[in-house]
Amino acid sequence: MNKFLSSKANSIEPYTPGEQPRDKKYIKLNTNESPYPPSPFVKKAIAESNFDDLRLYPDPNVYELKKEIAKRYNTKENNIFIGNGSDEILAFSFMAFFDKGDKIYYPNITYSFYSVYSSLFDLNEVKIPLKDDFTIDINDYKNLDSGIFIANPNAPTGIYLTLTQIEEIVKSNKDNIVIIDEAYIDFAFDESASSLIDKYDNLLVIQTFSKSRCLAGMRLGFAFGNENLIQGLKNIKYSFNSYTINRLSILAGIEAIKDEKYFKDTVSKIIKTRENTKKELKLLGFNVLDSRSNFLFVSHKNVFAEDIYLKLKDNGILVRYFKSDIINNYIRVTIGTDEEMSTFIENIKQIVKN
Amino acid sequence: MNKFLSSKANSIEPYTPGEQPRDKKYIKLNTNESPYPPSPFVKKAIAESNFDDLRLYPDPNVYELKKEIAKRYNTKENNIFIGNGSDEILAFSFMAFFDKGDKIYYPNITYSFYSVYSSLFDLNEVKIPLKDDFTIDINDYKNLDSGIFIANPNAPTGIYLTLTQIEEIVKSNKDNIVIIDEAYIDFAFDESASSLIDKYDNLLVIQTFSKSRCLAGMRLGFAFGNENLIQGLKNIKYSFNSYTINRLSILAGIEAIKDEKYFKDTVSKIIKTRENTKKELKLLGFNVLDSRSNFLFVSHKNVFAEDIYLKLKDNGILVRYFKSDIINNYIRVTIGTDEEMSTFIENIKQIVKN
Numbered sequence: 001m002n003k004f005l006s007s008k009a010n011s012i013e014p015y016t017p018g019e020q021p022r023d024k025k026y027i028k029l030n031t032n033e034s035p036y037p038p039s040p041f042v043k044k045a046i047a048e049s050n051f052d053d054l055r056l057y058p059d060p061n062v063y064e065l066k067k068e069i070a071k072r073y074n075t076k077e078n079n080i081f082i083g084n085g086s087d088e089i090l091a092f093s094f095m096a097f098f099d100k101g102d103k104i105y106y107p108n109i110t111y112s113f114y115s116v117y118s119s120l121f122d123l124n125e126v127k128i129p130l131k132d133d134f135t136i137d138i139n140d141y142k143n144l145d146s147g148i149f150i151a152n153p154n155a156p157t158g159i160y161l162t163l164t165q166i167e168e169i170v171k172s173n174k175d176n177i178v179i180i181d182e183a184y185i186d187f188a189f190d191e192s193a194s195s196l197i198d199k200y201d202n203l204l205v206i207q208t209f210s211k212s213r214c215l216a217g218m219r220l221g222f223a224f225g226n227e228n229l230i231q232g233l234k235n236i237k238y239s240f241n242s243y244t245i246n247r248l249s250i251l252a253g254i255e256a257i258k259d260e261k262y263f264k265d266t267v268s269k270i271i272k273t274r275e276n277t278k279k280e281l282k283l284l285g286f287n288v289l290d291s292r293s294n295f296l297f298v299s300h301k302n303v304f305a306e307d308i309y310l311k312l313k314d315n316g317i318l319v320r321y322f323k324s325d326i327i328n329n330y331i332r333v334t335i336g337t338d339e340e341m342s343t344f345i346e347n348i349k350q351i352v353k354n
Numbered sequence: 355m356n357k358f359l360s361s362k363a364n365s366i367e368p369y370t371p372g373e374q375p376r377d378k379k380y381i382k383l384n385t386n387e388s389p390y391p392p393s394p395f396v397k398k399a400i401a402e403s404n405f406d407d408l409r410l411y412p413d414p415n416v417y418e419l420k421k422e423i424a425k426r427y428n429t430k431e432n433n434i435f436i437g438n439g440s441d442e443i444l445a446f447s448f449m450a451f452f453d454k455g456d457k458i459y460y461p462n463i464t465y466s467f468y469s470v471y472s473s474l475f476d477l478n479e480v481k482i483p484l485k486d487d488f489t490i491d492i493n494d495y496k497n498l499d500s501g502i503f504i505a506n507p508n509a510p511t512g513i514y515l516t517l518t519q520i521e522e523i524v525k526s527n528k529d530n531i532v533i534i535d536e537a538y539i540d541f542a543f544d545e546s547a548s549s550l551i552d553k554y555d556n557l558l559v560i561q562t563f564s565k566s567r568c569l570a571g572m573r574l575g576f577a578f579g580n581e582n583l584i585q586g587l588k589n590i591k592y593s594f595n596s597y598t599i600n601r602l603s604i605l606a607g608i609e610a611i612k613d614e615k616y617f618k619d620t621v622s623k624i625i626k627t628r629e630n631t632k633k634e635l636k637l638l639g640f641n642v643l644d645s646r647s648n649f650l651f652v653s654h655k656n657v658f659a660e661d662i663y664l665k666l667k668d669n670g671i672l673v674r675y676f677k678s679d680i681i682n683n684y685i686r687v688t689i690g691t692d693e694e695m696s697t698f699i700e701n702i703k704q705i706v707k708n
Binding site for chain 1 (some may be wrong): 358360361362364366369371372382385387389391400401405406407408410411412441470529556570572586589592596600699
C-alpha cells in the first residue's frame with residue numbers, strides 16, 4: 001500500500017505473462033509463439049528501409065497496413081483497427097464498449113487477461129462454466145443482456161466453435177456486442193468470423209500477428225468490425241496514445257500479410273506437427289483435448305501436471321502450467337518444430353514411465 | 355451516438371496529433387521531430403539483428419534498455435519504467451496515481467493531452483493560469499492538495515523552470531505526486547529532475563526518445579522515480595498490455611542511449627539553429643517566447659497567426675497552429691535544419707511584408 005498510488009494500482013492483480021527465463025537456453029513451448037521465423041520479406045523490407053525516417057512519427061492511422069489487411073481479408077480499411085498486439089485491442093475494447101459496472105460475459109476458463117481487464121475497468125464479470133469436457137455450450141450465450149467475449153479457439157483448451165456456431169451467438173445478441181478473439185483461428189481449419197462483419201453491426205473480431213504470422217516480437221494485432229465499432233476503438237486510442245504502432249512494425253506487418261504462401265506453409269507445418277503430437281501423447285496415456293490452435297492442453301492419467309511441468313523445466317523444456325483449480329492437472333504445450341516435439345516426446349516418455 | 359459504445363467512447367473528444375499529410379512533400383516543422391536521423395548505430399544494430407527472433411515475444415520488462423538508461427542517468431533499473439512513447443507513460447500515470455474524481459493540477463496552457471486523459475479517466479482537472487507573459491509562477495504550485503503535472507520546458511510555449519524551481523515545487527508537495535514531463539529537457543541547458551528521484555519519493559520524471567534522440571518513429575519513452583512509483587506503473591501496465599515495446603524498438607533505444615557523442619552533437623546543432631532563428635524572427639517583428647525546447651512559439655505584431663500558418667502551408671511548410679483562445683495568435687515552429695529554417699525565414703519575410 002503506497003499513498004501515491006491509485007486504489008487500482010495498489011490493489012490490482014496483474015496478468016502474468018509466460019516465463020521468459022534468461023538463465024539458460026530452453027526449448028520454449030510455453031508462450032504459443034511460432035517455431036518458425038517470420039517471412040524472409042520482413043527482414044528484407046526492414047533491413048532495406050529508410051532508417052533516417054525513424055526520426056519522424058509513424059502514420060497514427062497505420063493506413064498502409066490496413067490496406068494490405070483489407071485486401072487479404074476482402075474488407076475495407078474503415079472496418080479495420082490496428083493495435084500494439086491484440087492485448088492492446090482487448091484493453092481498448094473494454095474501454096470502448098463497456099461502462100463501469102456493466103456486465104460482461106465470458107467462459108469460466110478462457111484467456112485469463114479478460115478477468116484482469118474487468119477488474120481494471122470495474123466491470124461486472126459473469127463467467128459461464130464450460131461443460132465437463134471443456135467445450136462451450138453455445139446455448140449458454142444466446143439472448144444475453146450484455147456484451148460477450150469469446151476466444152475462438154478458446155485458450156488454454158484449444159477447443160473451437162464453428163463459424164456457424166459463432167454466427168448463432170452473434171445473431172441472437174443483436175443488442176449486445178460480441179467480441180471474438182481469434183488469436184489462434186488460423187490453426188483451426190475454419191473461416192474467420194471476420195466474414196460476418198458486414199452482416200452484423202454487433203460483431204468485433206480480433207486477430208494477431210504473434211502466432212500464425214510469426215511476429216510476436218513486433219507487437220501487432222488487428223480487429224475487424226462495423227465502422228461504428230472501429231470508430232469507438234479509435235476514439236479511445238486517440239485519447240490514450242496516438243502513435244502505438246512504430247514504423248518498422250508497420251513494415252513487418254505489411255510483408256507478413258503479403259507473403260500468403262509462407263503463411264500457408266508455416267501454418268500447415270504447425271497443424272501437421274500438432275496432429276502427430278496429439279497421437280503420440282494419446283499413446284502415452286494423456287487425455288488430449290481436441291485443440292485447433294498451435295498448442296495442446298493435456299492431462300496424464302497417472303502423473304500430476306505440475307510434476308510434468310517441473311521435470312520438463314529441469315530438462316530444459318518450458319511448457320505452461322496454470323495453478324488455477326479446474327485446470328490444475330493440465331499442461332499447455334505450444335507446438336514447436338518436429339525436432340523440438342521429438343525431444344519433448346522423448347522427455348515425456350521418461351517422465352510418465354516412472 | 356452508437357448503442358454499442360461506452361459513454362466515454364461516445365462522448366470523448368480525443369487528442370488531435372499534428373497533421374501527417376500525404377498529399378505532397380512538406381518541410382515539416384509541425385510535430386517537434388528532430389530534423390536529424392537517429393544515430394547510425396541504430397541502423398547497424400537493427401539491420402544486423404537476428405530477424406528469426408522476431409517470432410519470439412520481447413522481454414516485457416525491457417531490462418537491457420533499462421540497464422543502458424540507468425548507466426547514462428546514474429540511477430538503477432528499478433527506478434526506470436519504459437513505455438511505448440511518453441504518451442503511454444502519461445496514460446498509465448493517470449491510472450496509477452489518480453482515482454476517479456481526484457483533483458489534478460496543471461498549467462492552463464500546456465500539453466493538451468493532459469485534459470484528454472483527465473476526461474478519459476474522470477479526473478477533476480484544475481488548470482492554473484500562466485502569467486501574462488506565459489511563464490509559470492511556481493508559488494501557484496506550492497502546498498497543493500493533490501497531484502500535479504508540469505511539462506518542463508512547457509508546451510507549446512517552450513518556457514522552462516530551473517531545476518531549483520522544480521525542486522521547490524516537489525519539496526512543498528510531500529503528500530502529492532509531482533510528475534515532470536521532460537519531453538524537451540535536453541534542449542534546455544539545464545539538468546533533468548531525474549537527479550532528484552532518490553531525494554523525493556513523490557517525483558516522477560518522464561522523458562522520450564522522440565525529440566532529442568531522433569526516434570519518434572520507434573515509439574519509446576521512459577520514466578524515473580522511486581521504486582514504489584515505478585511499481586505502480588508496472589501494476590497498471592501488466593494489467594493493460596504486457597508487451598508494449600517490441601524487439602527492434604529495444605535495440606534502437608539501446609544504441610541511441612549509448613551514442614552520447616551523436617546525441618550531444620545533434621542537440622547542440624538544434625540549439626544553435628534555434629537561437630539563430632529566434633534572432634531573425636525578432637528582427638521581422640515577431641514576439642518570440644524564450645523557448646528552451648526544439649520549437650519556437652511566436653506571434654507577429656501585424657499578421658494574424660492563422661494567416662501565417664495557412665500561407666506557409668500553401669508554400670509547402672507545415673507549422674502547428676492551435677485555435678484555442680489564449681494562444682490563437684501564435685504559431686509553433688519546430689526547429690529544422692539550418693537549410694529548412696532559411697527557407698522558412700525567406701517565406702516568413704514575404705508573408706509579413708505584405
